[in-house]
Amino acid sequence: MKSSVNKDENLKFSLEQIKEARKKKAQMICFPEFQMAFSPNSQSSKELFSISELVDGGFVTELSKSARENDIYIIGTIYERSTKDSDEFNKSLNSPENFDNRYCVYDTAVFINNKGFIVSYYRKLHLYNALGFQESKKLLAGNKLFSPVDSPLGKLGVLVCYDLRFPELGRLLAIEGSGALVAPSGWVQGTMKEDHWLTMCKARSIENGVYLIAPNQVGNIFCGHSLIVDPFGVVILDMGTREGMEIIDLDLGKIDLVRNDLPLLKNRREDLYNLRQKNAF
Structure with missing residues (x-):
């Protein structure tokens, strides 16, 4: 998907893709990060806030309606508006001192089932403050892990873009039962970036014995x-x-086959390290 700065255009394109996916007998469709809109570097946090919505706002409502009408699961992404009195303003370690609390937006992935219900949503944990970018100038980091949900792929976990660079997150989702991970992304071009993209996606897949589904933005940057x-x-x-x-079509039996032949999760030394235990390392 090549998102434009126009939210309505992107929604229209998304709904067309959902219908087309169902015509082709798909059970689930996954959109990339920034599905709602492309936010150019010149766009202010106030301008981004103006197009953001609550999770149950118009953008997701239309996706939910389409999920129900087309009997299809959807993973979509939005700029989620938050209230300025949210406690999470004070909990984010990634926001710079000059972050304007009045215009608080989360980078959120939404999981919608084939009945049109919002089953779960996930606010991106790791903001892309690297390689010349500082997402924390516009975005606020989430502070909750995603709990795996039932899907046509069995138990499924969600992470977003830059989260892929943090192996602990994928491992935790696998430990909690995920056989597939979906990572909506807007991976930026740059030196070695495509190599990193492929490497991270393959690594998260191999080390956890999961399918890694990574829809990425095209065009723009x-x-x-x-x-x-x-x-x-x-x-x-x-x-x-x-x-x-x-x-x-994904062969779900392959998850157990690979995990039996390469039992990485089983062979962990939890007597020495435990990701569930805070400060275990």
Whole structure:
């Protein structure tokens, strides 16, 4: 998907893609990060706030309606508006001192089932404050892990873009039962960035024995290459730099096969380290 700065255009495109996916017998469709709109670097936090919505706002409501009408699961992304008196203003370690609390926006992924219900949502934990970018000038980091949900792929976990660089998150989702991870992304172009993208997606897949589904933005400043990686690290889909949609059938039996042959989760030394225990390292 190549999101424009126009929220209505992006919603229209999304609804068209959902209908097309259902015509092709898809059970679930996954959109990239920034589905709602592309936010250029010149856009202020106030301007971004003006297009943001609550999770149950118009954008997600239309996605939910389409999920119900087309009997399809949807993972979408929005700029989620928050209230200025939220306690999370004071809990975010990533926000600079000059962050304007009046215009607080989360980078949020929403999981909608085929009945049109919002089952869960996830606020991106790790903001992209690296390699010349500082997302924390516009965004606020979430402070809760995603709990795996039931999906056509079995138990499914969600993380967003820069979260891929933090292996603990994918591992925790796998420990909690996820056999597939979906990572809506807006991976920015740059030196070694495409190499990092492929490496991170394959690594998170291999180390956890999961399918890694990573829809990525194309055009603008993004590198594209939406990927699906199987539990053994084999790339079974790479969409290159083109905008569009691909339907892929996933063999869910492969998750257990790989985990039996390469029992990484089972072979962990939890007597020495435990990711569930705070400050375990």
